[in-house]
Amino acid sequence: MKNEAFSESIEMYLKTVSELADSEDLVPISALAERLGVSTVSATEMVHRLKKQDLLEHLPYKGVSLTVHGGRRACRVIRRHRLWERFLVDYLGLPWEKVHDYACRLEHATDTAVTEALAIFLDNPRTCPHGNPIPSPDGEMPDISDIPLIQMQPGDRGIISRIHPESILLLDYLAGRDIRPDQPVEFEEIAPFNGPLMVKIGEQTHALGQEIAAHIFVNCEDEVRNDEIA
Amino acid sequence: MKNEAFSESIEMYLKTVSELADSEDLVPISALAERLGVSTVSATEMVHRLKKQDLLEHLPYKGVSLTVHGGRRACRVIRRHRLWERFLVDYLGLPWEKVHDYACRLEHATDTAVTEALAIFLDNPRTCPHGNPIPSPDGEMPDISDIPLIQMQPGDRGIISRIHPESILLLDYLAGRDIRPDQPVEFEEIAPFNGPLMVKIGEQTHALGQEIAAHIFVNCEDEVRNDEIA
DNA sequence: GAAGTTTATAAGGTTGTCCTAATAATATAG
DNA sequence: CTATATTATTAGGACAACCTTATAAACTTC
Ligand SMILES: [Mn+2]
Ligand SMILES: [Mn+2]
Ligand SMILES: [Mn+2]
Ligand SMILES: [Mn+2]
Numbered sequence: 001m002k003n004e005a006f007s008e009s010i011e012m013y014l015k016t017v018s019e020l021a022d023s024e025d026l027v028p029i030s031a032l033a034e035r036l037g038v039s040t041v042s043a044t045e046m047v048h049r050l051k052k053q054d055l056l057e058h059l060p061y062k063g064v065s066l067t068v069h070g071g072r073r074a075c076r077v078i079r080r081h082r083l084w085e086r087f088l089v090d091y092l093g094l095p096w097e098k099v100h101d102y103a104c105r106l107e108h109a110t111d112t113a114v115t116e117a118l119a120i121f122l123d124n125p126r127t128c129p130h131g132n133p134i135p136s137p138d139g140e141m142p143d144i145s146d147i148p149l150i151q152m153q154p155g156d157r158g159i160i161s162r163i164h165p166e167s168i169l170l171l172d173y174l175a176g177r178d179i180r181p182d183q184p185v186e187f188e189e190i191a192p193f194n195g196p197l198m199v200k201i202g203e204q205t206h207a208l209g210q211e212i213a214a215h216i217f218v219n220c221e222d223e224v225r226n227d228e229i230a
Numbered sequence: 231m232k233n234e235a236f237s238e239s240i241e242m243y244l245k246t247v248s249e250l251a252d253s254e255d256l257v258p259i260s261a262l263a264e265r266l267g268v269s270t271v272s273a274t275e276m277v278h279r280l281k282k283q284d285l286l287e288h289l290p291y292k293g294v295s296l297t298v299h300g301g302r303r304a305c306r307v308i309r310r311h312r313l314w315e316r317f318l319v320d321y322l323g324l325p326w327e328k329v330h331d332y333a334c335r336l337e338h339a340t341d342t343a344v345t346e347a348l349a350i351f352l353d354n355p356r357t358c359p360h361g362n363p364i365p366s367p368d369g370e371m372p373d374i375s376d377i378p379l380i381q382m383q384p385g386d387r388g389i390i391s392r393i394h395p396e397s398i399l400l401l402d403y404l405a406g407r408d409i410r411p412d413q414p415v416e417f418e419e420i421a422p423f424n425g426p427l428m429v430k431i432g433e434q435t436h437a438l439g440q441e442i443a444a445h446i447f448v449n450c451e452d453e454v455r456n457d458e459i460a
Numbered sequence: 461g462a463a464g465t466t467t468a469t470a471a472g473g474t475t476g477t478c479c480t481a482a483t484a485a486t487a488t489a490g
Numbered sequence: 491c492t493a494t495a496t497t498a499t500t501a502g503g504a505c506a507a508c509c510t511t512a513t514a515a516a517c518t519t520c
Contacts, residue, residue, distance in 0.1 A: 009477065030497070042478055044498065049476095061486055061497055092347035102344050109339035114332050117322035239507065260467075272508055274468065279506090291467055291516055461520100468515070478504080485498070490491100 008108040010055075011077045012036060013046055015107075017056060017066050018074035018141075019165040023214070026063030035165075072139030079135045080115050081107040082128035087118060089129040096129055097175035100166045112137075130171070131162025131181035131217070147220060149199065150213040152187040158218040159184055160201070170215055177206060185218055238338040240285075241307045242266060243276055245337075247286060247296055248304035248371075249395040253444070256293030265395075302369030309365045310345050311337040312358035317348060319359040326359055327405035330396045342367075360401070361392025361411035361447070377450060379429065380443040382417040388448040389414055390431070400445055407436060415448055 006014075016035050020027040033043035047064055050056050055070035066074060084103040088094045094102065110118075116137060119125075126142075127133050133142040146161040160183045163174060174180060179201050186200040196207040208216075236244075246265050250257040263273035277294055280286050285300035296304055314333040318324045324332065340348075346367060349355075356372075357363055363372040376391040390413045393404060404410060409431050416430040426437040438446070 007476075028497080038477090039479065040497075041480085041499085046477080088344065088347075092344065092351055094343060094347055098343070102341050105339040105341065106336065106344075109335040111332050111335065113324060113328070114318065114322065114336075117318075117324055121322055237506075258467080268507085269509065270467075271469085271510085276507080464517105464519085466515105466517075468513100470513075471511090472509100474509070475507090477506095480503085481501090483498100483500075485496105487496070488494085490493085 006073065009046070010050065011073075011108050013043075013050060014055060014066065014070055014074040015077045015081070017064055018071065018078065021065060022164065024063075026059060026065055028063045029058075032064070071141075075135035075139035075141050076115075076137075077107050078141075079119075079137070079139075080110045082132060082134045083115060083118050083122060083125070084110070085128045085130070086122050086125045086134075090122070095175070096180065097168065097171035099129065100171055101168055127162070127181075129181075130164075130166055131160070132164055132166070145219075146217040148214050149185070149187070149197065149208070149216040149218050150210055152218060152220065154187055154189045156220055157184065157186045158220040160216060161219045162217045163215055164217055165215065170212065173212070174216075177204070178202060179206065179216070236303065239276070240280065241303075241338050243273075243280060244285060244296065244300055244304040245307045245311070247294055248301065248308065251295060252394065254293075256289060256295055258293045259288075262294065301371075305365035305369035305371050306342075306345075306367075307337050308371075309349075309367065309369075310340045312362060312364045313345060313348050313352060313355070314340070315358045315360070316352050316355045316364075320352070325405070326410065327398065327401035329359065330401055331398055357392070357411075359411075360394070360396055361390070362394055362396070363392075375449075376447040378444050379415070379417070379427065379438070379446040379448050380440055382448060382450065384417055384419045386450055387414065387416045388450040390446060391449045392447045393445055394447055395445065400442065403442070404446075407434070408432060409436065409446070 013032070013036065016032055017027050020031055020035065029043050029047055030040055032047075033040045036043065047056065047058055050070070051058050054067055055073065056064050056066050058064045081103045084106045085099045088099040088102055089096060119137070125134060133144055135141045144161070152158070160179070160181050162181055163171065183202050188198040188200055188205065190197050191207075194210060196209050197213045199206055199208055199213075243262070243266065246262055247257050250261055250265065259273050259277055260270050262277075263270045266273065277286065277288055280300070281288050284297055285303065286294050286296050288294045311333045314336045315329045318329040318332055319326060349367070355364060363374055365371045374391070382388070390409070390411050392411055393401065413432050418428040418430055418435065420427050421437075424440060426439050427443050429436055429438055429443075
């Protein structure tokens, strides 16, 4: 039960599987490879290695999922990441859209003792600056019940809860238009032929591509949620 | 003039050369290898690589020294290290003797933007918690005029200025006896046959080995310094 | 100046993480 | 059910950092 240290590479694989598993529970190796910026061959190689270490499972031609063990490791990395983001924004005053990258380096270089002292210093924040929940020290992810903007219906209103998964490109784009957690949203309409979503955020109406709308999560106003009607 | 990112390994080599160069200005590759915990063959290999990149010079059978360019890179790493140490001690309340190791990981994962924001947050501290000066953002090391305890004469008094170079073993030892910067010292005597130094620090008298005494620096009371009499 | 110590180089490996190109297996959709 | 697209595997390498063992060169000391 020793605390073997994982390489930065392994931590990034675990973290990425965890992040991508939120949308669909089996993550295709190709999706992993793309997000990590490596070839599918390299990703496959690594998946095999991680499978051997009992950190994830792989259903060929379907995708990968984390074991309980792997999930805990991933959550620990994510915890460090999100705590650092809070610190960088709240105390160092660094820009909302930049801290994701800074934290992505720090997350691999942070001792547990530092992580927990930081959590106390920050007064145990519940979320990162982009709205994502911070896992517990022992690697448990709080569950949440928001929905992606793309699943809303015309007329629905709500409050942006989080941006997920995060990436510089996306955060940069959103920061440029003041789209961030706690802003009120109203879904106006969706353009035909899989066109963009017209969404009022704050005072402005934006035309958001479907890709982007899948990454913006919203707490809908308390009405019966109507996703299961299909 | 691009800001090529160096590997953790390269950064540690540069930093270590810089630290060891304080005592003697040519650092033997063997000393480098020992401090980095690698074989002399590996260290030699790396020295050649760094020479090719114009980061250091090597006089065979004498030792290595940093180029101006290499010195600046080293100081940048050291700056990050010592700023993190300040943060870890002053804000996270982590133990004086432990933060050296924590910072040794963070120093390689810290963007310039983060470093400078941190410096501002900390109000541009002049020294690390172990008393060592923090280089400027552009890689200049402030010069100091303290002397190692081992160069003091019986009867001399002063104030401990810093512990250098740092290592966990040493810091642990000193922390256990409350030997740290700002404590008053009085050199009592040196035991014969290269024996330990008897030194009064605070209220207590300690018998310190010569190795250790070489790592404790002191600001002597303002009297004519008498090192050059030999 | 010969002996012994320190330092450097040479030779041959290992490991982790990445790559391209080519081929094989499976899934999915018309 | 076959064609096309997706996914997996195989083969062959590259590269940075490490290693051990052995030999050669230079310094130091008596
Ligand atoms: Mn990362
Ligand atoms: Mn975030
Ligand atoms: Mn380090
Ligand atoms: Mn220090």
